Amino acid sequence: MIKYPSFHRDYDVSAASTAQDVQAQVRLNLLFEELQGLFPGASYIGSGLPFALVGGEDPHIVIRNVLGDVSGRVTIDAENGLYVFCELDRAAGIVLATASEERLIDEIVAHLSACDDSLAPHTVNTAVGVLVGQTVEDVERRLILQTLRHCNGNPTYAAFMLGIPLIVLCTKLATYFADPAKDFADAAEDFADAAGHAEPVEKDRQ
Template sequence: MERPPRLSNETNELQGLVDDGKRFLAGRVAFGARKALPGQDLSAQLVHLSIIGAEVCLLLGEHAESDRGVVSLCSDNKPHLAICGSSEASLKVELDSETGFYVLHEDGGEVDCVLITSSEERLLDHIVGHLSGSLGDLAPKTVDGAIDALVGRSLEEVEWRLILKTLRHFRGELSSAAFSLGMSIETLQSQVNTQLLRRLSAAKSSEKGQ
């Protein structure tokens, strides 16, 4: 079974941040409509926002890595996801700590919220719809076109995107997703934990460098 990388002393603080978040990953990764999560701690919020950010990158494809579309996770005292399609299409996603609902703001959070929902599906639909004008054609591609879009990407990145898509398809049910991917539940859980930890570590390092 693959194990998450050992953390150095510099990232011990981050380990503590995500320890609580791993508790709910042990049984289920939450996708789709879900019950409210009152009093979510910061680690749980960061994990949820990290998954949404990865899904946005997956849906936007190459646009998410260009200068026209940037997705970044901010892990300060009030974690949020910043999505910048253009100067006119910047978005901010937060999690309400009392209800567990997603709160979406336009113009980078400079205006009041435009959407409050517990459904990741509805949130992603609204994000993609809002950004589609500035990022061009976001229509689904054919299978061959989708494969062509993967050329130049690492196997690790392709595998992570496939894992996310599969988890999303099975609404976070680890056993069904693992069976579909042809791996054990333990291996799938380990890969999800490892990838989320890397992304949280990168977000933390980025903030320290600013």
């Protein structure tokens, strides 16, 4: 039986740990760039941003309040690779562990907006700028479907969040997911009946 020196095992463990650290640093860098895009020019702490990327052996992102104190911290769990967001400025701070960067960003945006109302318009203006050039109908459709996805497909919650009656939301969803072929057959049959045809257009029931 061949016995390998122990330093081989130590090297493998060290290499795996280094790879995890590099991956965590890269993911945090990408997240930091995403936050910079959502808050262009945002600054209330001297000339700095309300968040900062910290490298080293324990890479993380710190979030600061209007006083410059650290109010939140984002790390990546070494064992499962989940993003971990902790609020540090509240007695009952939120601790969120998620694999979704989108979910994490939503929580960070809500946290920053709660710390300083002036930061909220930055995200709204950025979103509106992306929508310029699209029709109101397309924007409404995307907003409704994204809200429905955010509410895990629950139309009652989505209607409440959108501020519209549930029946209105259901009507719009029925329009979005209607079968164009069926609608055309219905319209053709109505036209045939109105024109006095003896044989109505037969629908495809398949």
